[in-house]
Amino acid sequence: MATKEYIGVALFGVGRIGRIHLKNLLANKRINLEWIVDQFPDAAETVLREIGANVKVTSISEIDNVLKDSRVDAVVVCTPTDSHARLSIQALNAGKHVLCEKPLTEVTSEMRDCYDAADQSGKVLMAAFNRKFDASYRDMYSKVKRGDIGDIHMIRSTFRDTPLWYGADTLSQTFLCHDIDIVTWFAGSLPVSVVCFGSANYQEIKDKKDIDCVVVMMKFENGTIGVLDFNRYSCYGYDIRLEVFGSKGMLKMNPLLQTTVQEFTKAGQKDADFCVSFPDRFREAYVSELDHFVDVIQGKTTLSVPREQCIRVGIVLDAIKESYNTGKIVYLQES
Ligand SMILES: NC(=O)c1ccc[n+]([C@@H]2O[C@H](COP(=O)([O-])OP(=O)(O)OC[C@H]3O[C@@H](n4cnc5c(N)ncnc54)[C@H](O)[C@@H]3O)[C@@H](O)[C@H]2O)c1
Known part of the structure; x- marks a missing residue:
């Protein structure tokens, strides 16, 4: 190094x-x-x-x-x-x-x-994988690994994207790699089975013979269920959330809003708008990600996105595509 x-x-x-x-x-x-x-x-x-x-x-x-x-x-x-x-x-x-x-x-x-x-x-x-450097994800990960919510029964990762961008198919690494990474990172292994459902709701997506609404369920060897729900376009903003449910409680990440200001008027209570997209939601994470890269080069720490995890994400995405295309559950082995 x-x-x-x-x-x-x-x-x-x-x-x-x-x-x-x-x-x-x-x-x-x-x-x-x-x-x-x-x-x-x-x-x-x-x-x-x-x-x-x-x-x-x-x-x-x-x-x-x-x-x-x-x-x-x-x-x-x-x-x-x-x-x-x-x-x-x-x-x-x-x-x-x-x-x-x-x-x-x-x-x-x-x-x-x-x-x-x-x-x-x-x-x-x-x-x-910038989400790994986001303060909320890191906080949840350390609480889970410390055992704060006991045995993990369910991990649910939600991604509702905006704007509607056509650079890749929905069932691609481009769109799903972050959520697959987060669910398998928290679970600590490859799932043993994967099933995927999807549908198209927007005409421009139907025209491209693609889907825009996806749910993936994964079962891990210890019984933990991972759920990934993805919507290609969210009209109200960039909505990224994670929920982990365990035997001793639940951890819930709320969506990060543009500011913390809440407005109270006769019309009721109103929160700030959702983030517009990835540049504002993950602004700090990109800075930390770069720092981590330099730390690894300088030998100060080890890579937090190792080879096995990156390849694990690839294997799960391949299983998701196979499940969607065949309508069947796909079974996987860690080797
Ligand atoms: N981590 C994240 O949050 C995040 C967000 C957006 C995009 N991405 C990823 O980043 C990549 C780029 O996405 P983007 O949306 O910025 O794309 P983009 O099309 O906006 O930008 C690509 C840039 O690369 C240039 N380019 C094209 N081919 C090149 C080559 N061979 N050599 C040098 N430059 C070349 C283009 O001129 C353009 O400036 C994609 O793989 C995407 O998945 C990651």
Whole structure:
């Protein structure tokens, strides 16, 4: 592991999530942002001008030169999903640590290829499961592991997304990986059985022969039931919640609202609006996620999103798709 005080970073892709990481990379005192690489360098320059930052920008055709730059210790991959595995492996083979946006890939076997490349290079490969760095999820996880609510009977993860975005199918890592990760992280294992139901409610989703309303049930060996409910579009805002029920009580995460202000008038009581989407709901989590990446590179801690967990998420998603397509329960084994 490197013990350098400053980590030189190249950022690949400055779209929706790349802009969030860009600001956090610039603000992180342990990071020097050396390069930005984007398919559209002019657009990346515009983003930099908007935020008043000065970083060298280059196009994807120059990736080899960026990866040869000895000042670059690590790469943050924020390009579209279908390029993640290829770019991550390329960067790992060039001796760079990689923080790759979720999902690492939509193909479970490619996840193994990515982690094999990390093992061979001895570099860190971190898949960016940002919910793991959110204060509420961490608080609930430590309470569950401390035994505060006894034996766990049910874990229920709710995700109602907004805006309606067409970048991937609903039964994909892109949409479901966070909830699968959270349920299996809390349960601590792969489920033994998985079943999925889904339906389409919006005409534009029906036209794409996709679904927008999904329920997944998972049973774990110790009897714990995991439930994942997902809606592709929520008209009232970005609604992310987790509930864990156990023999000694329940832990319930309320949705994070834009502010804590409640209004009381003759018309009644009104809370602040829900968060608009991931940038405001997980603002702090993205900062902590980046800090964790640097801590792991500097050998201060171990990866909180290890290989087995990332691959476990891939295996469960494959089972969800199989169950939805066949209408059957899919049985799994940890091996
Ligand atoms: N963790 C989260 O909360 C979160 C949120 C949103 C998106 N994501 C993930 O981040 C990834 C990117 O999503 P997005 O919504 O930001 O996409 P986007 O389309 O908004 O941005 C992608 C950017 O990458 C650039 N690009 C495309 N191909 C490239 C290449 N080969 N090399 C360099 N740059 C390239 C594009 O020009 C664009 O600037 C997806 O995998 C998505 O699942 C994660």
